[in-house]
Amino acid sequence: MTPALNLSRRTMMLAGGGAAAAVTLAACSSPTDAATVPPSSAPTDSGSAAAASPTEIAKLADIPVGGGLAATLDGQPILLAQPTKGTVVAFSAICTHQGCKVKPAATEFDCPCHQSRYDLATGEVLGGPAPRALDKVTVTVDGDTVLAG
Incomplete structure (x- = not known):
């Protein structure tokens, strides 16, 4: 025979309130911007040894x-x-704060979600909640073409 649980109305209300608070906090902590990309999929310069031929990414x-x-x-x-x-x-366009898509501005890179700002030349944080610099991406210039890989 299992022991009977003595759950009072007060205990049930506290448990329900705690669950509702947890759901609310979880919803507030995830990025909601449509341009959000998970940070784990951001390209970095720690690439694989099996690199293919260079890819043209810009002129x-x-x-x-x-x-x-x-x-x-x-x-x-x-x-x-x-x-x-x-x-x-070159740098990943994924903000190191919450994974929103960073965009070029006149003289820096800006995150539209929480106003993090990054240095154009180094990717270092200039301001905002971002905890670290943007991930570097290795590129080379061949004549008038910018290549990656």
């Missing part, structure tokens, strides 16, 4: 000197910048 002329450009690499959003003429750097 050098499309990236303004001192500015940035949004692009994709293997279906993932990336950011390209040309801090000085002929030098191109």
Whole structure:
């Protein structure tokens, strides 16, 4: 025979309130931006040894000197910048705060979700809640073409 549980109305109300609070907190903590991408799928420069032939991702002329450009690499959003003429750097476009898609602005990269700001040339955090720099993506310039891989 199993022992009878003595659950009072007060115990049931506390348990129900705690469950409702947990559901509310879980809903508030996940990103809701339509452009959100899970951080685990962000491209990084720690790639595999089995690299394929380089992939063209942009033309050098499309990236303004001192500015940035949004692009994709293997279906993932990336950011390209040309801090000085002929030098191109690239970063994952996934915000390190909650995974929203970061966009190029006039002289930096900005996250529209919570206003994190990143340095165009280094990917370092300039302000906002982002805890760390954007992940680097390795690119090279071959003539007038920007290549990855």
